[in-house]
Amino acid sequence: MSFSSLGLAPELADAVAGIGYEQPTAIQAAAIPAALRGADVLGSAQTGSGKTAAFALPMVHALISGKRERRGLYGLVLVPTRELATQVGEAIRKLVQRLPQPVKVSIAFGGVSINPQMMALRGGTDIMVATPGRLLDLVEHNALKLDATSVLVLDEADKLLDMGFSEEIASILAKLPARRQNLFFSATFPPAVQALASAMLREPVRIEASNEEAHEPDILQRAIEVDAPRRTQLLRQLIKQEKWSRVLVFVATKYASEHVADKLRRNGVRAEAFHGDFSQGARTEVLADFKSGRLQVLVATDVAARGIDIARLPVVVNYDLPRSPADYTHRIGRTGRAGESGVAVSFVSADTEAHFRLIENRQQKRVPRERIAGFEPVQQAAAPVASDPNGGIKGKRKSKKDKLREAAAQGKSDG
Template sequence: MSFATLGLAPALADAVTQIGYETPTAIQAAAIPAALRGADVLGSAQTGSGKTAAFALPMLHALLGAKRERTGLYGLVLVPTRELATQVGEAIRKLVQQLPQPVKVSIAFGGVSINPQMMALRGGTDIMVATPGRLLDLLEHNALKVDRTAVLVLDEADKLLDMGFSEEIAKILGKLPAQRQNLFFSATFPPAVQALASRLLREPVRIEASADAAHEPDILQRAIEVDAPRRTQLLKQLVRQEKWSRVLVFVATKYASEHVADKLRRNGVRAEAFHGDFSQGARTEVLADFKSGRLQVLVATDVAARGIDIAELPVVVNYDLPRSPADYTHRIGRTGRAGASGIAVSFVSAETEGHFRLIENRQKKRVPRERVAGFEPVQQAAASPVSDPNGGVKGHRKSKKDKLREAAALAAQPKS
């Protein structure tokens, strides 16, 4: 199968080839023909599956084929994070650069001044990639109109709701035309996501795209047993001993991000923290330093798990295990991208052994345990650790995320 056989315009099929795409991924092969027919799409796809092209190519196909002068926004893509907005927008722009006619793609997110984004929208735009909050800001300033939008894309829908955007999404939906195409992509489908999908979609084409053999990421998963207090020392040794050129390290909290990065710097490792309290300028600068190799280790919270595309990133380390198996997939998916190979290392303590088993069960893959000389664990794992049904580590009270999920599900239910 080739992109040309999916029904794309010849100029678009050529553009895809020119930027290096060879054969469609599973999600692209299933979603593109359905979207070209004008059907709503409900897609289940993990990070790195190629879903950006799965929704961008049909939109560009329609824009290339437009016979009359377009008025208003054609496609709106909502994403949960600033980084994902930039990544998706730039990926679409890369496609547009190869086309015979101009298509304007705009990107908007919070954390920076709104004025340049408003200026960039003068004269309108064809495709807008935005976070929900900043999109509402633009609408309130009359910098953009969405009442004639033909296509709505929700990318990473589970993360959108998980981050508490249900109210913003409801406001945006109220401003969109009733007649439109909806393309809905999510890695997981908790109740809140299912409820939103049932409200939005009309007889959708349902797609579950697991990675096929041709596009399966080449990621070596490793699990190293270590007592929690010794993780930073072990990380420092691994960085030096295994000569990792760049390492993305995931931790659970902003404090841990700062603390671990500081400990590494004190030991001569070029490291920096990365979390949601950073200004957009600081986030951009740190990422640029990491991508260029000026930084060796980036210690990040899950704000970096989705939407950061670092070319040929060799190693990801789960210093703290993610709360859910789905987040584990997103984290390790930062490596082994675009045909490259990668390594994903998880630190497993006696306290988190049961949670890592849950992750293994969900991904249907056993990861052999390793021990590093000098860091053998002293603590023993409990026989029956407790994990909550949402994949979180033990706890009796509902977390903030669980409460947000439940609130979103209730808000999405039709009123009687």
């Protein structure tokens, strides 16, 4: 199968071939013909499945083939993070740069001055890739109108809702024409995502492309038993012993991100923290250093790492285990991409053993436990942890509600 066989305009098919796209991926082969027909699309797709071209190519086709019905902004793509906005926007720009007709693609996200983004919208734009909050800012400043938009794309809808954008999405939907095409992509479909899809989509074409290729990514999963206080020392030894050139290390908190990165730097490892308090300029600089190899280790929180794409990343380390099995899948999927092999290492202590077993059960894969000489664990497991029926894992710390209930009960008994 070729891109031209999907019904794309010849000049667009030629442009795609010119940038090295040889054959459509599974989601592209299914989504592009449906989108060209004007149908709504509901796609289940992981990051790296090729979904950007799946929704971008039909929009570009309409723009260059004279099938555009309205003037003004034609296609709007909503994404959860600034890194993903840049990644998706640049990918679309790459698709259109070889076309004889100009197609203007704009990118907008928060955390930076709005003025350059407003200036870039002078004269209008054809396709806008934006985070929800900044998009609404642009609309309020009269830099952009949504009343003529023909196509709305929600990319990584589950993350959009996870990050608390439901109110912003509702405001944006109210400003868009009722008559439009909707392309909806998500890696997971919890109830909130299903409800949003049901409200937005009209008789959508459903596409399942979570496991993009017939084979699974080539990721070696390792689980190393170690006492929690010795994880940083073990990480340092593994970096040296295994000769890891670049490592993305996941931790649970901003403090842990700074603490672990500082410990590594003190021992001669080129490491930097990466968390949600970073300014956009700092985020861009740190990512550029990591991608170029000037940084060897990036110690990141889940929120900060959402949407970043590091080509040929050899190793991911779960210093702190993720809260849910779905997050585990997202994390380790940062390596072993585009046909490359990768390694995903998880540190497992006595207190997190039950946590990791739940992750194994959900992915239906047992990961053999390892012990590294000199780092054999000595701590014993604490009280068992309870699993959350929604997929998360409850720790031993009591919630606020639990504490309030206990206080109320204590008050009654004291009375």
